[in-house]
């Protein structure tokens with residue numbers, strides 16, 4: 672699903688590269704944590720996977736698309752195969768829960784009939800079947816993140832990218848969000864999650880890719896947050 676080969680990325684304003692010679696393969700259906708200290712390059716890697724930015728060198732293939740060669744005009748179609756979730760939820764305040772989720776389908780031209788079917792199904796799946804008509808500010812942080820996950824998943828993406836999805840949540844709520852991401856992964860969607868949440872990583876015993884100063888220093892198939900010796 673993801674094949675990064677010798678990917679390097681620098682920002683004009685900083686001395687050292689944000690990512691340096693990163694090679695990682697993530698298979699279809701995998702769940703991988705991306706960990707590392709603040710500034711280690713996690714968000715940069717996710718931005719490249721989303722094709723929000725391009726590597727300076729190396730190759731990056733995501734869901735069969737070579738992102739280093741992709742034309743700008745092909746990016747919107749590529750992004751339909753992805754879902755994204757962020758730490759700060761990024762919901763539209765002027766829209767209800769259902770409208771937030773429906774909006775993700777409207778912008779890609781999905782029919783009203785399909786929207787009316789899949790939005791309630793997806794809200795049910797994330798445990799928000801009864802909250803469809805509420806506004807984001809009326810919900811708890813955990814509930815808002817569920818809406819964001821519903822919005823990311825409503826199109827049944829092949830790949831879900833999550834950048835610190837539990838960063839603003841208490842431990843118990845974080846655990847619930849993790850269970851939901853696990854459930855999504857079990858439907859066959861590949862999940863890549865950047866996180867600082869040691870507890871979640873340690874409990875999950877999933878693949879752990881660790882970055883230090885933009886380099887992959889560890890890649891464990893059933894890893895923990897700290898080094899497992």
Ligand SMILES: Nc1ncnc2c1ncn2[C@@H]1O[C@H](COP(=O)(O)OP(=O)(O)OP(=O)(O)O)[C@@H](O)[C@H]1O
Nearest residue numbers: 682684685689707708709710711712713714715716
């Ligand atoms: N837009 C930018 N312009 C210049 N430098 C940037 C930019 N974005 C990130 N960087 C730099 O690139 C490096 C990697 O940053 P990145 O945000 O990818 O790290 P991160 O691991 O996601 O950190 P955090 O956990 O704090 O989100 C850092 O040194 C950062 O200062």
